[in-house]
Structure formats: C-alpha cells, structure tokens
Amino acid sequence: MKQFKMNNFINIIIIWIILSIDLISKFFIFKYLHLYKSYYINSYLNLYYINNYGIILGMFCNHKYNLIILFINILVLILFYYINIRKKSINFINSLIIAGSLGNFINRVINGFVIDFIDVHIGNLHYPIFNLADISIFIGIIFLIIKYMLYRT
Structure with a gap:
C-alpha cells in the first residue's frame, strides 16, 4: 500500500509539472x-499562434459546450x-494523458478555445499546429499502444 501511495504521489507530481509547463507556455x-x-525557429519549426475552437484539425469548432x-x-x-490500475507503468502513461487533457481542458474553459502554437514542417508540408498538452497526450497514447501490444504477445 505504501508503494501504491508513493507511485500516486510521483504521478501527481508528473501531472503537475507537465500541466504547469503547458499552461505557462500558453500564457x-x-x-x-x-x-x-x-x-521562425529553424527550417522545420516555427511558432505560429492560433486559437483552436475545435478539436483535432479544428473539427467541431461550433460545439464549445458539447466539447x-x-x-x-x-x-x-x-x-x-x-485509480483502479495498480501497475506503475500504466499509471505513468495515464499521467501523460491526464496532464495533457487537463491542460487543454483548462485552456478551453478559461478562454473558450485552446491555444496552439507549435508548427512543424518539412518544406511546404505542414503538420497541423499543436501545443505541449497535445504532445503529452500523443506520447501517452503511443506508450499505451506499445504497452498493450507487448502485453498481448
């Protein structure tokens, strides 16, 4: 039980750090x-500030309260x-997803939109603009997929 409480404390710290960095960067x-x-930052990265009223690629932008x-x-x-999973690695993965989700949620509730600003591109090919919370969610989902693929084999 002590180990579980310590793991939860560490994961709460991880969530707090990621959430703080995300919200400060957006501010x-x-x-x-x-x-x-x-x-311009370099040949493949720019900062480009947009207000995202939707979700991925701006979809559902007219549904603020539903979102x-x-x-x-x-x-x-x-x-x-x-709360119900006791595996340390899965809790860490969930911490990444929770931190990113909270960052975008708080931003949406306060502003009515999410601030996106990271513009990655190679030549004229641009990836949709995103923020640090999106990176946290993406990494968490990738780790979750890898974890489940390894678990299944």
Missing part, C-alpha cells in the same frame, strides 16, 4: 505573440481507470 504565447503570425462536456466525461473515465 506566454497568448501574451507575447501575435495571432496568426509566424515566428467541454465530452472532455469532462473523458477525464472522468481516465481518472476512474487510473
């Missing part, structure tokens, strides 16, 4: 960058799963 982007202006309800339900499901 600075909102405060200091101009909307729809590109800031908030959807995100609350997803967070409740993840938290329920998180």
Whole structure:
C-alpha cells in the first residue's frame, strides 16, 4: 500500500509539472505573440499562434459546450481507470494523458478555445499546429499502444 501511495504521489507530481509547463507556455504565447503570425525557429519549426475552437484539425469548432462536456466525461473515465490500475507503468502513461487533457481542458474553459502554437514542417508540408498538452497526450497514447501490444504477445 505504501508503494501504491508513493507511485500516486510521483504521478501527481508528473501531472503537475507537465500541466504547469503547458499552461505557462500558453500564457506566454497568448501574451507575447501575435495571432496568426509566424515566428521562425529553424527550417522545420516555427511558432505560429492560433486559437483552436475545435478539436483535432479544428473539427467541431461550433460545439464549445458539447466539447467541454465530452472532455469532462473523458477525464472522468481516465481518472476512474487510473485509480483502479495498480501497475506503475500504466499509471505513468495515464499521467501523460491526464496532464495533457487537463491542460487543454483548462485552456478551453478559461478562454473558450485552446491555444496552439507549435508548427512543424518539412518544406511546404505542414503538420497541423499543436501545443505541449497535445504532445503529452500523443506520447501517452503511443506508450499505451506499445504497452498493450507487448502485453498481448
């Protein structure tokens, strides 16, 4: 039981760190960058501040309150799963997903939109603009897929 409490404490710290970095980065982007202006970093990375009123690729942008309800339900499901799983590695993976989800959820509730600003491109091929919370969610999902693929074999 002590080990479980320590793992939970560590995972809460991980969530807090990722969430803090995400929200601070969004605050600075909102405060200091101009909307729809590109800031060159290098040949494959720009900062480009946009307000994302939807979800992936801006889908469902006219459904603000439905998105908030959807995100609350997803967070409740993840938290329920998180509380009931005792495996350290899966809790770490869930911490990544929870931190990213909370970052975007808080941003959406406060602003009515999510601040995206990372623009990755190779030549004229651009990946959709995203933020640090999206990276956390993406890495968590990749680790979750790998974990389940290894578990199945």
